[in-house]
Amino acid sequence: MKMFGTNGIRGVANEYLDADLALRMGRAIAKVLGPGPIAIARDTRISSQMLVSAVSAGIMSMGADVVDLGMLPTPALQMFVKRVEDVTGGVMITASHNPPKFNGIKCISADGTECSKEQESAMEEWYEKGCETCGWDSIGCMESITGADMAYIDSILSNVNVPAIKDAKLKVCLDCANGASVHTSPAILEMLDVEFDVINGEPDGMFPGHESEPTEDNLSELKERMATGRYDLGIAHDGDADRCVFVDRNGRYVPGDRMLALLSKRAVQFYEGGIVVTGVSSSMAVQDAVESAGGTVDYTAVGSPIIARRMMEIDGVFGGEENGGLIFADHQYCRDGGMALAKVLEAVAKYGPLDEQLAEIPEYCTIKDAVMCDDAVKATIVPKVMASVKDGRVNTLDGLRVDYDDGWVLLRPSGTEPKFRIYSESKDRAVAERRAKEFRALVEAANRARTRRYKVKTKRTFFK
Numbered sequence: 405m406k407m408f409g410t411n412g413i414r415g416v417a418n419e420y421l422d423a424d425l426a427l428r429m430g431r432a433i434a435k436v437l438g439p440g441p442i443a444i445a446r447d448t449r450i451s452s453q454m455l456v457s458a459v460s461a462g463i464m465s466m467g468a469d470v471v472d473l474g475m476l477p478t479p480a481l482q483m484f485v486k487r488v489e490d491v492t493g494g495v496m497i498t499a500s501h502n503p504p505k506f507n508g509i510k511c512i513s514a515d516g517t518e519c520s521k522e523q524e525s526a527m528e529e530w531y532e533k534g535c536e537t538c539g540w541d542s543i544g545c546m547e548s549i550t551g552a553d554m555a556y557i558d559s560i561l562s563n564v565n566v567p568a569i570k571d572a573k574l575k576v577c578l579d580c581a582n583g584a585s586v587h588t589s590p591a592i593l594e595m596l597d598v599e600f601d602v603i604n605g606e607p608d609g610m611f612p613g614h615e616s617e618p619t620e621d622n623l624s625e626l627k628e629r630m631a632t633g634r635y636d637l638g639i640a641h642d643g644d645a646d647r648c649v650f651v652d653r654n655g656r657y658v659p660g661d662r663m664l665a666l667l668s669k670r671a672v673q674f675y676e677g678g679i680v681v682t683g684v685s686s687s688m689a690v691q692d693a694v695e696s697a698g699g700t701v702d703y704t705a706v707g708s709p710i711i712a713r714r715m716m717e718i719d720g721v722f723g724g725e726e727n728g729g730l731i732f733a734d735h736q737y738c739r740d741g742g743m744a745l746a747k748v749l750e751a752v753a754k755y756g757p758l759d760e761q762l763a764e765i766p767e768y769c770t771i772k773d774a775v776m777c778d779d780a781v782k783a784t785i786v787p788k789v790m791a792s793v794k795d796g797r798v799n800t801l802d803g804l805r806v807d808y809d810d811g812w813v814l815l816r817p818s819g820t821e822p823k824f825r826i827y828s829e830s831k832d833r834a835v836a837e838r839r840a841k842e843f844r845a846l847v848e849a850a851n852r853a854r855t856r857r858y859k860v861k862t863k864r865t866f867f868k
């Protein structure tokens with residue numbers, strides 16, 4: 405794959421990701437997702453309208469129609485594609501949590517899930533080859549549709565206990581990060597009779613409030629507001645609102661793995677059993693919480709499309725990752741920030757404040773580290789480190805995971821950066837730190853060995 409990364413095509417607008425690329429890729433998208441109509445939506449970035457126009461022109465030049473849904477959360481577009489029968493695919497123009505100068509093209513299959521790697525590589529092939537456009541009398545047309553946001557909200561409300569949430573009379577502070585949730589999430593709160601204040605609630609693609617990644621550092625304003633004690637729950641989305649993170653009533657940011665564990669447990673309690681699907685990098689807290697409620701965990705490689713597809717295969721009740729990407733099988737098989745918001749309100753209404761609920765979730769210490777590593781070398785690291793592993797249970801589902809009785813370590817190449825990531829978890833901080841250090845040394849040694857060999861080779865060639 406040259407163009408598609410883990411979350412579609414990403415790049416700086418008008419540099420790598422310019423209108424020419426978008427037009428040519430629009431044609432390739434029509435080839436793979438056609439015959440159409442193909443739905444398109446965008447986040448609030450200032451380059452998004454240009455890219456919607458260019459991708460749409462490419463699609464229409466292939467004879468396929470385009471349905472323009474305007475500015476919407478990614479999961480709202482996915483719901484539209486899934487629900488509207490004759491729509492054969494979707495395109496989301498967003499760079500999610502990346503800085504304002506970036507944008508992206510993300511493609512959606514007819515069933516509303518993110519396109520598979522096979523579909524994406526077919527698009528790249530058509531992009532390379534170039535597509536023959538249709539005759540003048542077959543060019544597609546473009547129709548703008550409003551109301552996809554309301555259909556999405558209705559669908560969310562049909563999946564939670566609305567009277568229970570209304571009765572709880574909750575107070576919420578919502579941070580929309582000036583992104584795609586600015587209309588939908590306030591509307592969901594309003595319909596659930598939740599009293600709320602919104603920060604960064606204006607659509608603004610420069611993200612003036614804070615960067616659109618909902619990390620603890622970026623949510624200082626929300627945490628300060630929550631620390632006033634006036635609210636029951638703090639909620640924040642990323643730029644395209646497929647993710648949702650939470651701050652408790654005392655102003656404490658809830659780490660994503662603890663939230664994933666809690667919601668996994670609630671899902672298993674609701675269904676009285678069932679399978680939760682998550683990536684191999686997830687905390688043991690998830691497995692502990694799920695098993696305590698009588699469910700089981702199924703592990704996949706890291707990445708929400710992989711988790712979503714596995715949920716469909718094995719009928720998983722819930723899935724997700726620790727970055728706030730949460731997938732509710734009853735709603736749709738994709739990360740869904742709006743649904744997560746409503747489900748957490750439902751949990752608070754039923755089980756009480758988030759901080760009290762989180763006391764049920766065991767505490768683990770998770771160390772996250774990374775070694776700089778050239779992309780060309782990444783594939784050689786795991787076999788080398790594996791040869792040095794003397795104890796523990798080895799799993800190569802994604803990178804190398806070694807499980808011990810008192811914790812685990814995961815080594816995996818980053819899909820987006822020249823880094824090799826190291827995760828180490830244990831209930832005992834000293835154990836987690838010791839293993840992180842040991843495995844970092846093994847990765848560094850494997851990386852150095854490769855680099856040294858490469859240098860010697862170059863030298864010989866030079867002296868010939």
Ligand code: MG
Nearest residue numbers: 500642644646
């Ligand atoms: Mg996102």
